[in-house]
Amino acid sequence: MFSQLPFAWWTFPALFLLPDLSMLGYLISAKVGAFTYNLVHHKALGIALSFAGLFLGNNELMFAGILLFGHSSLDRAMGYGLKYDKGFNYTHLGEVGLQTKKNSKNMVVA
16 A cells, blocks of 8 residues: 555655654553553554545555554564553563563473
């Protein structure tokens, strides 16, 4: 879809990590951080912005929706889910980050 928009190819990869600025809400509190992160990383927001841009004929809005949807989809594929308000590492897909598990021989496996 992005290739149909009148933007230079490099704008998509250059802005791809921009939605992660929503993590700055964690500087206020875990609850605010989870809210801002989940709002920006919810795929429905990307879809809604894309369709709004399509119906309004607004390429910038459509670009924002495509960018948010693509970023959120890659996050899910990498195991980063929507956050719970008890901390950044707690998501609807499970706990993320460096986790260690002990195997049956009491050896630590990372």
